[in-house]
Amino acid sequence: MIKNELLKLETLPYFTTTLLHSITSENKNTLKKTNLKKAKEILDFAEKENAFVNSIGEDVQTIYEVVENFKDKKNFELYEIISENKTVGIISSFPNPKRFDDDVISIGAMYVLPGQKGKGFGKNALKLFLQKAKEKGFKKAFTKTWSTNKASNKILKFLGFQKIGRKEKDRVNGDDTIEYLLEL
Numbered sequence: 001m002i003k004n005e006l007l008k009l010e011t012l013p014y015f016t017t018t019l020l021h022s023i024t025s026e027n028k029n030t031l032k033k034t035n036l037k038k039a040k041e042i043l044d045f046a047e048k049e050n051a052f053v054n055s056i057g058e059d060v061q062t063i064y065e066v067v068e069n070f071k072d073k074k075n076f077e078l079y080e081i082i083s084e085n086k087t088v089g090i091i092s093s094f095p096n097p098k099r100f101d102d103d104v105i106s107i108g109a110m111y112v113l114p115g116q117k118g119k120g121f122g123k124n125a126l127k128l129f130l131q132k133a134k135e136k137g138f139k140k141a142f143t144k145t146w147s148t149n150k151a152s153n154k155i156l157k158f159l160g161f162q163k164i165g166r167k168e169k170d171r172v173n174g175d176d177t178i179e180y181l182l183e184l
């Protein structure tokens with residue numbers, strides 16, 4: 001009896017930490033609609049970090065130029081990721097009419113600023129973005145990443161995305177491109 005009570009006490013800190021983590025990570029950031037000027041400010045950091053890996057044969061463009069190409073197009077959305085009133089990153093979607101029907105949202109550039117990575121902002125931002133897409137009536141979400149991108153592959157798997165395609169050695173660094181789809 002006494003042993004069992006002690007066991008309960010020992011496991012309490014673990015549950016408390018896990019609970020606190022889930023509460024804080026649920027509430028740690030929000031999304032705010034933003035504009036191209038702010039997107040450039042944020043994505044210039046990505047450029048300096050070489051944060052994105054292009055596909056072979058793609059036009060050589062900065063990540064900001066890629067995003068800018070989609071302005072004024074259907075299903076283009078641009079959000080700043082905000083934590084404690086500070087900008088910590090950006091997330092966007094883009095039109096993909098050749099590949100999908102109108103009820104599929106395609107997630108484009110997602111980026112968390114230097115010094116802010118690895119704090120759960122990316123994962124939570126994508127979760128919030130998908131909730132908004134669902135509320136707007138989208139039925140599925142598509143996205144793609146490169147094979148050695150541990151953070152994004154982990155986030156996509158965690159959120160339930162299924163792998164639907166793989167293009168081998170498709171990226172300029174020799175990585176494969178992995179395509180993902182999620183039922184919303």
Ligand SMILES: CC(C)(COP(=O)(O)OP(=O)(O)OC[C@H]1O[C@@H](n2cnc3c(N)ncnc32)[C@H](O)[C@@H]1OP(=O)(O)O)[C@@H](O)C(=O)NCCC(=O)NCCS
Pocket residue numbers: 051052109110111112113116117118119120121122123124144145146149150151152154155
């Ligand atoms: C991808 C990116 C947006 C993720 O945002 P983030 O806020 O850094 O990621 P999170 O803190 O939400 O981490 C999500 C998970 O990935 C893991 N992770 C984060 N960075 C990692 C890394 N460098 N290596 C391994 N795992 C990593 C975290 O541990 C976390 O896993 P957990 O939930 O099991 O603890 C961010 O790293 C980034 O801006 N990368 C450069 C641009 C990019 O790759 N964009 C996506 C292209 S498709």
